[in-house]
Amino acid sequence: MMTGLRRNPENEEDPKGTSGGGGTAMRIIVPLQGVVQGRGGLILGSVIPCALFYFLQLYLRRNRSNSSSPPSPSQSSGQLVEPSGLPRSSSSLFSRSSTAPAYISSRANTIAKSADAPYYVGLKKVTEDPYDTLNNPDGVIQLGLAENTLSLDLVRDWLAENVKDSIIGAGGGGDLSIRGIATYQPFDGLMEFKVAVAGFMSQVMDRSVSFNPSQIVLTSGATPALEILSFCLADAGNAFLVPSPYYPGFDRDIKWRTGVELIPVPCRSTDNFSLSITALDRAFNQAKKRGLKVRGVLISNPSNPVGSLMSWDTLYSLLDFAREKNIHIISDEIFAGSTYGDQEFVSIARVLDSEDFDRSRVHIIYGLSKDLSLPGFRVGVIYSFNENVIAAAKKLARFSSISAPTQHLLTSMLSDARFIQEYIETNRKRIQIMYLAFVEGLKQLGIECMQSSGGFYCWANMSGLSRSYSEKGELELWDKLLNIAKINVTPGSSCHCIEPGWFRCCFTTLTENDIPVVMERIRKISETCRS
Amino acid sequence: MAIEIEQPSVGLSRVAVSETHGEDSPYFAGWKAYDENPYDEVKNPSGVIQMGLAENQVSFDLLEEYLEQNLESSTWGNGNSSFRENALFQDYHGLKAFSKAMASFMEQIRGGRAKFDPNRIVLTAGATAANELLTFILADPGDALLVPTPYYPGFDRDLRWRTGVKIVPVHCNSTNNFQVTPEALEDAYSKAQAMNIKVRGLLITNPSNPLGATIQRSVLEEILEFVTRKNIHLVSDEIYSGSVFSSSEFTSIAEILEVQKYRNAERVHIVYSLSKDLGLPGFRVGTIYSYNDQVVTTARRMSSFSLVSSQTQNLLASMLSDSKFTENYIRTNRERLRKRYELIIEGLRKAGIECLKGNGGLFCWMNLSPFLDKPTREGELDLWNSIVQEVKLNISPGSSCHCSEPGWFRVCFANMSEQTLEIALKRINDFMEKRKRSWLLFSNL
Numbered sequence: 001m002m003t004g005l006r007r008n009p010e011n012e013e014d015p016k017g018t019s020g021g022g023g024t025a026m027r028i029i030v031p032l033q034g035v036v037q038g039r040g041g042l043i044l045g046s047v048i049p050c051a052l053f054y055f056l057q058l059y060l061r062r063n064r065s066n067s068s069s070p071p072s073p074s075q076s077s078g079q080l081v082e083p084s085g086l087p088r089s090s091s092s093l094f095s096r097s098s099t100a101p102a103y104i105s106s107r108a109n110t111i112a113k114s115a116d117a118p119y120y121v122g123l124k125k126v127t128e129d130p131y132d133t134l135n136n137p138d139g140v141i142q143l144g145l146a147e148n149t150l151s152l153d154l155v156r157d158w159l160a161e162n163v164k165d166s167i168i169g170a171g172g173g174g175d176l177s178i179r180g181i182a183t184y185q186p187f188d189g190l191m192e193f194k195v196a197v198a199g200f201m202s203q204v205m206d207r208s209v210s211f212n213p214s215q216i217v218l219t220s221g222a223t224p225a226l227e228i229l230s231f232c233l234a235d236a237g238n239a240f241l242v243p244s245p246y247y248p249g250f251d252r253d254i255k256w257r258t259g260v261e262l263i264p265v266p267c268r269s270t271d272n273f274s275l276s277i278t279a280l281d282r283a284f285n286q287a288k289k290r291g292l293k294v295r296g297v298l299i300s301n302p303s304n305p306v307g308s309l310m311s312w313d314t315l316y317s318l319l320d321f322a323r324e325k326n327i328h329i330i331s332d333e334i335f336a337g338s339t340y341g342d343q344e345f346v347s348i349a350r351v352l353d354s355e356d357f358d359r360s361r362v363h364i365i366y367g368l369s370k371d372l373s374l375p376g377f378r379v380g381v382i383y384s385f386n387e388n389v390i391a392a393a394k395k396l397a398r399f400s401s402i403s404a405p406t407q408h409l410l411t412s413m414l415s416d417a418r419f420i421q422e423y424i425e426t427n428r429k430r431i432q433i434m435y436l437a438f439v440e441g442l443k444q445l446g447i448e449c450m451q452s453s454g455g456f457y458c459w460a461n462m463s464g465l466s467r468s469y470s471e472k473g474e475l476e477l478w479d480k481l482l483n484i485a486k487i488n489v490t491p492g493s494s495c496h497c498i499e500p501g502w503f504r505c506c507f508t509t510l511t512e513n514d515i516p517v518v519m520e521r522i523r524k525i526s527e528t529c530r531s
Numbered sequence: 532m533a534i535e536i537e538q539p540s541v542g543l544s545r546v547a548v549s550e551t552h553g554e555d556s557p558y559f560a561g562w563k564a565y566d567e568n569p570y571d572e573v574k575n576p577s578g579v580i581q582m583g584l585a586e587n588q589v590s591f592d593l594l595e596e597y598l599e600q601n602l603e604s605s606t607w608g609n610g611n612s613s614f615r616e617n618a619l620f621q622d623y624h625g626l627k628a629f630s631k632a633m634a635s636f637m638e639q640i641r642g643g644r645a646k647f648d649p650n651r652i653v654l655t656a657g658a659t660a661a662n663e664l665l666t667f668i669l670a671d672p673g674d675a676l677l678v679p680t681p682y683y684p685g686f687d688r689d690l691r692w693r694t695g696v697k698i699v700p701v702h703c704n705s706t707n708n709f710q711v712t713p714e715a716l717e718d719a720y721s722k723a724q725a726m727n728i729k730v731r732g733l734l735i736t737n738p739s740n741p742l743g744a745t746i747q748r749s750v751l752e753e754i755l756e757f758v759t760r761k762n763i764h765l766v767s768d769e770i771y772s773g774s775v776f777s778s779s780e781f782t783s784i785a786e787i788l789e790v791q792k793y794r795n796a797e798r799v800h801i802v803y804s805l806s807k808d809l810g811l812p813g814f815r816v817g818t819i820y821s822y823n824d825q826v827v828t829t830a831r832r833m834s835s836f837s838l839v840s841s842q843t844q845n846l847l848a849s850m851l852s853d854s855k856f857t858e859n860y861i862r863t864n865r866e867r868l869r870k871r872y873e874l875i876i877e878g879l880r881k882a883g884i885e886c887l888k889g890n891g892g893l894f895c896w897m898n899l900s901p902f903l904d905k906p907t908r909e910g911e912l913d914l915w916n917s918i919v920q921e922v923k924l925n926i927s928p929g930s931s932c933h934c935s936e937p938g939w940f941r942v943c944f945a946n947m948s949e950q951t952l953e954i955a956l957k958r959i960n961d962f963m964e965k966r967k968r969s970w971l972l973f974s975n976l
Binding site: 102156236253386 | 543547548552584594619657659670692693731762763797798810811812814835838846
């Protein structure tokens with residue numbers, strides 16, 4: 001880690017350094033100011049130091065010396081060698097040194113703060129001490145990452161049988177020419193892959209809707225898909241309304257580089273955390289009063305973290321609302337294929353099909369990280385009904401393109417309709433089994449969960465275990481769960497949930513045998529909490 | 532009569548509608564001409580030959596051979612757990628084996644004259660993403676980066692479009708082979724200051740695109756001194772480092788830093804990629820190598836928007852760590868590029884055209900200024916237009932590279948077969964002959 005400005009006796013800090021204003025100059029001005037204020041009052045007390053400071057800068061500029069000082073040695077790299085001596089070019093008080101680190105943008109600095117958020121702290125703890133049934137039974141159990149390993153064996157087996165033909169050359173034992181995949185490809189994805197993805201999207205939605213490959217822009221993951229879409233739909237300083245609780249990653253994916261604000265629209269447990277158009281309308285008007293221009297609504301369906309599905313009526317009302325306010329709708333449907341239970345998943349595309357809505361305001365985010373369990377391969381989708389958005393997103397996709405061999409490999413896999421069908425069905429069943437077992441386990445402990453029909457997690461109400469019905473209480477409980485029970489769950493506050501005590505628990509990287517282990521650990525904590 | 536009220540159509544952002552993507556500039560107009568009428572040896576022998584794409588196809592056979600022999604082990608490594616890790620792996624630290632392989636490959640290219648620590652490598656989906664990412668990290672909207680001219684036209688888009696950062700050109704000219712001088716640097720810096728623009732860094736490409744020449748050691752030292760004095764960053768885009776014809780002629784900024792024991796290193800960042808040297812642009816593998824811890828950490832997090840497929844990392848890790856393969860590849864690739872370069876230089880010379888003395892890259896910097904009707908940008912574009920339309924060659928005009936002297940053109944030679952190159956040279960020769968004759972005719976009237 002950089003140790004920042006280095007003091008050394010010969011050269012003083014650069015007063016024009018990035019700390020904005022500098023040690024040397026201030027050491028002269030402050031006492032002067034005091035003196036002047038005593039005699040000449042406030043005005044002289046400000047003017048004279050300013051004038052002195054001005055002349056000081058002039059002097060410095062003229063007397064620049066080229067002394068350079070050693071940089072702070074990095075502790076993370078064994079390669080940087082400790083510098084041996086200091087160049088003694090000038091011992092003048094005003095010599096410019098370069099110990100002031102070169103500037104890092106304010107955008108870069110905002111992310112430094114987010115590293116302390118519970119979401120990331122928890123992930124880190126797991127990395128340091130990961131649970132393993134055999135090798136590390138006391139390790140931290142990961143329930144904070146929405147990943148699914150339940151059906152990886154199916155994918156692995158398919159690849160083992162088919163990979164040689166799939167990566168290089170046309171799938172089907174063709175010529176092993178690298179020319180086909182090595183050269184520059186369209187940045188928004190190969191057409192044959194788009195065709196395969198469009199087919200897959202339709203398949204996971206039980207063919208309730210069909211997708212047009214030319215409306216697809218492919219990106220290296222849903223993360224850049226969402227960011228690129230945000231860059232297209234809103235300017236820095238504009239805002240999206242987002243029903244809360246929402247996926248913590250949205251804060252990074254959308255706000256960070258685009259400068260677009262996210263305005264949470266709270267949903268309540270009494271409504272089963274479903275979207276209320278009234279609340280949306282209220283939030284829109286409040287934003288307007290604050291001078292914030294709302295450019296769109298971002299929904300996730302199936303919902304992350306709640307796992308609920310949006311009803312046809314809600315989607316319909318949402319489309320109405322968007323039309324009335326003339327704003328966009330971004331529907332993140334990344335868990336569309338990971339549904340279970342009786343309720344049917346309805347894509348916003350399906351509602352559009354049925355009515356004469358203005359489609360140019362609707363955009364869908366998708367990807368293969370969840371439904372196909374392949375987050376490492378980096379495949380994300382922007383599906384838009386707006387040709388201008390598609391055109392702009394295509395150009396922006398150059399910053400986040402998918403690797404060509406990966407596209408070829410997955411084209412083959414997705415085109416194997418029989419395999420995909422088997423995969424989707426088996427995967428759904430396995431998720432449902434884990435969901436039911438997990439939720440039942442929690443129920444035994446007196447912890448109720450919201451009814452979920454999709455996703456890799458359940459939304460659990462642990463407010464009973466929390467010492468106070470507040471965010472503080474929730475975070476204390478989260479901390480206990482992480483450091484004493486050693487399970488990493490995501491606290492509702494990270495998801496901007498307005499009601500404290502809710503936690504997202506992901507169960508799709510567990511085996512059935514792990515569930516009793518998790519429950520036992522929670523039980524121990526709950527005993528201490530309830531006493 | 533009913534009055535038609537137009538429904539307000541839902542708006543897009545400024546970024547979406549801006550022209551900063553540059554796809555309407557001549558650089559890309561030539562591409563359109565190619566797309567509409569692409570040359571094919573058999574099917575379309577009179578089509579437009581693409582000489583505007585800096586792609587390296589001269590060493591594909593070596594890659595093919597390697598992959599053929601090693602596909603099984605390249606794909607998943609050994610056993611069950613490897614696949615599982617691979618499929619789920621979205622850690623922005625990158626696959627350890629792959630980061631190590633990249634570091635050692637970069638060392639090999641520099642003949643072992645510089646060491647690279649895998650922990651300082653940040654992987655991105657291509658150098659395009661790497662350059663944009665660095666710009667996001669080093670500068671705020673409205674700030675500027677200094678870039679010596681002529682420069683790669685894509686920078687206008689990659690460095691400015693979404694970042695809101697400006698480019699202030701550092702003008703170089705043919706009097707000293709377009710090398711960067713301290714005066715030019717100071718001049719550009721002062722210009723920025725006069726416009727109240729904060730300069731946050733200097734971005735150099737070494738070897739240079741479009742010049743096809745390496746930056747001399749002494750110039751690099753001057754550059755390092757300049758950025759240190761101004762307390763700004765230095766980004767060295769070394770994407771063509773493995774395509775220098777002779778290894779000894781390339782000095783990486785990494786070597787200079789190592790010699791001076793990493794003094795002032797924390798302001799230096801190197802960009803690299805496998806798109807040029809290894810001819811794998813479709814794989815989307817780029818990297819930022821930074822000597823600044825904060826930049827490494829931030830870039831890593833920001834690389835979430837631009838991760839390299841774990842499958843690709845796995846596929847390439849074994850290839851790049853196979854030092855027997857890489858040594859042979861690097862050496863053979865250099866040799867073949869050198870031969871191509873000599874071929875084109877000789878061919879152009881026969882046609883009466885001189886080029887800048889180059890020693891690396893996938894292109895040459897051709898001087899057609901003696902043949903311009905007018906020594907202006909218009910004159911250059913007129914000539915360029917004839918070359919695209921009549922000679923049917925897509926080459927890149929210097930003005931799209933912001934060259935301050937009209938009449939220079941970048942001509943790529945590595946993205947085609949030797950036969951195609953010969954045909955292109957013949958076309959140029961014929962074109963120049965025709966011009967000479969008509970000029971003679973004209974001057975005799």
